[in-house]
Amino acid sequence: AGDTCDEIVVIGRNIPNVVPSTPQVVSVLSSEDIARTGEGDIAGALTRVTGLSVVGNGFVFVRGLGDRYSSSLLNGLPLPSPEPLRRVVPLDLFPTNIVASAMVQKSYSANYPGEFGGGAINLTTRAAPRDSFFEIKGSVGFDTVTTSELGYVHDGGSADVFGYDDGERSVPGFIKAAGATGVSVTDPAQLIQLSNAPTSLVMQNNHIPANWSAETSFGTSVDVGSVRVGVIGSGGLSNSWQTRAQKQQVAIGQDGGLASDFDAVTTDNRIIANGLLGIGIETGEHRIRFTNVYIHDTLKQTILARGDEENFGIPGQYGVPSFATQNTNWFERQLFTSQVVAELDFGDLDVDLRGAYANTKRKAPYERAFRYIWDPVVNDYANALSSPSAATIAFSDLNEDLWTGAADLSYTLNTARPITLSTGYAYSDTNRSSYRYFFRFIGPNNGPVPQAVSQLRPDYLLSDYTIQTYGITLRNESTGTGAAAYDASLKVHAGYGQVEAELLDGVRASAGVRYETAKQQVLPTGAIIGTNLDNDYWLPAATVTWNFAQNMQLRLHGSKTIARPQFRELAPQ
Helix, strand or coil: CCCCCCCCCCCCCCCCCHHHHCCCCEEEECHHHHHHHCCCEHHHHHCCCCCEEEECCCEEEECCCCHHHEEEEECCEECCCCCCCCCCCCHHHCEHHHEEEEEEECCCCCCCCCCCCCEEEEEEECCCCCCCEEEEEEEEECCCCCCCCCEEEECCCCCHHHCCCCCCCCCCHHHHHHHHHCCCECCHHHHCCCCCHHHHCEEEECCCCCEEEEEEEEEEEEEECCEEEEEEEEEEEEEEEEEEEEEEEEEECCCCEEEEEEEEEEEEEEEEEEEEEEEEEEECCEEEEEEEEEEEEEEEEEEEEEEEEHHHCCCCCCCCCCEEEEEEEEEEEEEEEEEEEEEEEECCEEEEEEEEEEEEEEEEEEEEEEEEEEECCCCEEECCCCCCCEEEEEEEEEEEEEEEEEEEEEEEECCCCCEEEEEEEEEEEEEEEEEEEEEEEECHHHCCCCHHHHCCCHHHHCCHHHHHHHCCEEEECCCCCCCCEEEEEEEEEEEEEEEEEEEECCEEEEEEEEEEEEEEEEEECCCCCCEEEEEEEEEEEEEEEEEEECCEEEEEEEECCCCCCCHHHHCCC
8 A cells, every 4th residue: 555644734824913903993912011111000001002092091992992992801701980071991990910911902892891982901910829929119209390399288197197087087977967958057066077177188398208109919820630729919009199279270161261270289189009819720720810909099199379359350359369278188988809711622612611709999088168259458369158259078988889790612624724613601789879969158147257256267267266246157068859869770681693704815704792781770869760771772883994914904894882871970979
């Protein structure tokens, strides 16, 4: 018999770079890329990615679109936002030391949630290490505008340096009761329970402190037979300062006139505490990760401003700015999530199982504002607790719980050209409770306080003595009764099917469809009628990629996505 030869032909194309090798349009930052940026948080690192922009305090928008069209995932699972006015998660909450990689997908595929729009950002936390390590880092920083320069501060509490309130800003029960029922507070014995000087007295600081941070991380792994078990953890604390001079103007009319014109100086003290604890198990090609992330982000803010409004002349009618204002704020944001992710590889069959609980909180107690008006009689600024002068205080609280679960199956067919079939199911259940109660201090019998009292600084103006002596009350100015608080929920069930295949040499295609059902409710705690939405959607997506030359591609993509109304858009708050 003659010699025989079995010939095996494999049709495919090796594209080692993960970005062009994916069937979708993506950008990837590896842990090395993130470290190379030198940024302290992942929002700053993502500014290096083409098509991404960071707005405000860490809100990352894809392709310049707003937060309605951007979503954030952690290890493939959605995150709730601690910001009541936004859907997107502020990514400056995530320090770079807990993130292993960041992937931005700009074209929709059926395995992603239907609220996709401009794109999705998927953060992957650090997993169990191959080698043991222990690291301690610290830094001290300064800038020429803020550090050891003039700024404005207020006292607050003894634990402010760590970003936690020591109880000074605890919201009294009578405030919650008045806010919920829409009534005012007229009992002086209750009003004197409010925190006064620590939250209202603004002080000049000629030497704003330097910025500092400290962090530590560790990891180790052991082999138990054929199973590798690893543990990884990290923790950090940072305290930074920023002073800004701002021009705040509001235009009115077509002639370009001004409704108001103010010069303000803002000093922000931001404190971030974070921690991560992960346990990883590897056996063969199977990986299981249990990840816990905690982030606590606090902004302590002090603002002083002087300026004018149209009715009082711009510039001021007395040769000086008509108004002097101050604001003292304390914003706490907190995120905690606990996740279990199993990536199981059975050869041609891949199974991914994911489940998580996440909670976000935002607390803003004692948002204080004082507005003094120039009084030419006394040749000084005065606050009579009567319009146009004012003293206000607001209390806000938001709590959101999110339960999510997902299962994905992917099977590669044993055919001449690679074909992969995928299917999966996802579930999410979001529940939010929120309130914002807004009050104004009013003088005796709804009139002004005596002239001598109106010249007092804020903490004396609202001291126990003046409240009890002059009958100062706290008028509820929240939106109509019951509208200042609401409960909301969103339940989503989703299933999808998807196929990826190489149709011709150098031509690959991915096509799929996702079906979602969603029930969304926003229920004010009062008598106001709430909102109930119950919808379902078919969301197809397809991408064709042509590798027409070495290191060059042409992609054609089409899809349908959705943008549900946000809770705050449906809430009368």
